[in-house]
Amino acid sequence: MLCCTGPGCCNLAENNGWRYPTLLLCAFGFFSMMRPSEPFLTPYLVGPAKNLTTEQVTNEIFPVWTYSYLAMLFPVFLVTDYLRYKPIIALQGISFIITWLMLLFAQGVLAMQFLEFVFGIASATEVAYYSYIYSVVSSEHYQKVTSYCRSVTLVAYTLASILGQVLVSVWSVPYFYLNVIALVSVSVAFLSSIPLPMPRTSMLFHRKETEKIQVPPSTEDVKPKSENSSPQNNPDGENCSQLPVTSDRNVYTLAKATEQNNAKNVLLKLWSDFIKCYSSPQIFYWSIWWALASCGYYQVTNYIQVLWDHVEPSQNATVYNGGVEAVSTFMSAVTSFAVGYIKLDWAIWGEMALGIFSTVNSGALFAIDLSDNIWICYAGYVVFKATYMLLITIATFQIAANLSMERYALLFGVNTFVALLLQTIMTVIVVDSRGLGLDIITQFLIYGSYFAAISGLFFIRGVYTLIQHRRRRKRKMESEIIKGNNLSPESETMCRNVTRI
Structure with a gap:
């Protein structure tokens, strides 16, 4: 280990405190999700404030978010790690501010398309929010801080939806002022990102390699041993003066060599980890469901407000989008929490569960699509979102249980990249005006059929696994019978059943 050359120090001081960065990150997560206008985005865009048509919103504006998110995801993933998270969190805050400034003051299809592009950048930078905390706290606090950061965003989104619904239904507040509240909230989120501590390490690019390398010193770089040196001068029992001290030239050479090889080493490590991750059949199939279902989920949540506005035009009736989002988020939290108490061998029954509950998702989408009653559409969305969150929670902990954090x-x-790639293909073909440009009813008929295909695929896979x-x-x-071993009571029972068969 290289010794510090600065006066009076031989070891790097590490900040082991976790409460301060966790509090700041939770503040950022809360205010960045406290956006009461979001459940009312489509009514706002097609209303008198922006005066856009439903076809423009559906086929020309919303697809840009998908393309932007996909294009920025991988570059942001690498840049986030290289810049050590904090600058990307600040970028997310700035992107939110630009998005809501444009929602308030910009006009026209082109401006709204640029808005969706900026919001796609904000969505892609979300990886920094969930990665930052692991670089500034010790591993013993991972579970706790992850719970805090995820819970606070869920609470914020629920409160924002309730606040928006109350303001619209009780006080008839125009959607414009909901966007003003959202702008203030995301601005506070950006300000809370500024005092975040800058991490010293990251998962890929900054892994303290320089601390593990000892540079052979040149003659002029070695200081003679001092007769008065004693081990008590160093907390680790080593005397700093007895170790070779690197000159500025050696430090520069080491840093330059490390920088040149770093990118190559990172790519090789990513490829090696990629092969190891997907070599497990169980992880492979769970990941397939994750990508397929997330593609459909993103598509449904992105266009559900358009369907609601088609069934019950916002200009003709009170809109309850905020209340529905609040209920669906709460039910999602309940189902996700309940997973922890389900006693089931997921390695055996998991794929069957994916098939069965994907059928529920498909049925909910067909009910939404075929009904002219807005309340059935609302109820179908609650069932769809809660079921998806139940399954994605199962998939997440099943995969995470067999992998390291990196x-x-x-x-x-x-x-996520594969899900977005599939969503982009679906958007280009089904939604985009340059593709088929289908109406919203036909779109949701396709989404219901898509989840029906997923359910059939995993039902067959589940039967095969059983x-x-x-x-x-x-x-x-x-x-055991051939070897003549004594059978356990369970094995004897199974043997009798096999004999009957």
């Missing part, structure tokens, strides 16, 4: 971050990024599991148990019992 590989989980990579797998999360790859799965059959394979039963065959393995049967072979194991037959092997």
Whole structure:
């Protein structure tokens, strides 16, 4: 370990405090999600404030977010790690501010398309928010701080939806002022990102390699040993004066060599981790469902307000979008929490569960699409969102249980990228005016069919997994019988069942 050459210090001081950065990051997460105008975005755009048509919003404006998110995701992933998270968190805050300034004062289709591009950047930079905390706190606090950061965003979104609904329904506040509140909130979020401590390390580019390398000193770089030196001068029992001291030239050479090889080493490590992640069949199939279902989920949540406005035009009736988002978010939290108490061997029954609940998602979307009653549409959306959150929670902890933090971050990024790639293909073909440009009813018919295909795929896979599991148990019992071993009570019961079959 290289010793510090500065006066009076031989070791780098590490800040082990976790409360201060966690508090600041939670403040950022809360205010960045405290956006009461978001459930009312489509009514605002097609209303007198922006005077856009439903076709312009659906086929020309909203697709830009998908393209921007996809294009920025991978570059942002690498830049986030290289810049050590904090600058990207600040960039997210700035992107939110630009988005809501344009919502308030910009006009026209082109301006709204640029707005969606900026919001896509904000969405892509979300990776910095969930990665930052792992670089400034010790691993013993990971579970706690992750819970805080995720919970605070969920609470903020729920409160924002309730606040927006109350302001619209009770006091008839125009949507414009909901956007003013959102602008103030995201501005506070940006300000809370400024005092965040700058991490010294990151998962890929900054891993303290220089601390693990000892540079061979030149003759002039070695100081003679002092007779008065004593181990007590160094807390680690080493005397700094007895170790070689690197000159500025050696430090510069080391840093330059490290910088030149760093990018190559990072890419090689990413590829190696990628192969190891997806070599597990269980992780592979869970990831396939994650990517496929997330693609459909993003598409549904992106265009559900357009369908609601089609079924019940916002100019003709009171809009309850905020209340529905609040209820659906709360139910999502309940189902996600309930997963922790379900006693089930997910390695055996997990794929079957994916197939069954994907059928529920498909049924909810068909009910939304075929009904002319806005309350059935609202209820179908609550069921769809809660079910998806239930399944994504199961998929998340099943994958995370078998991976290190670094590989989980990579797998999360790859799965999200694949989901966005599929969503982009679907958007180009189904939604974009340069593709088929289908109406909103036909779109949701396709989304329902899409989840039906997912449910069929994983139902078949689940049946196959159950059959394979039963065959393995049967072979194991037959092997025990042949060897003449004493069978356990459970094995004897299974043997009798096999004999009957």
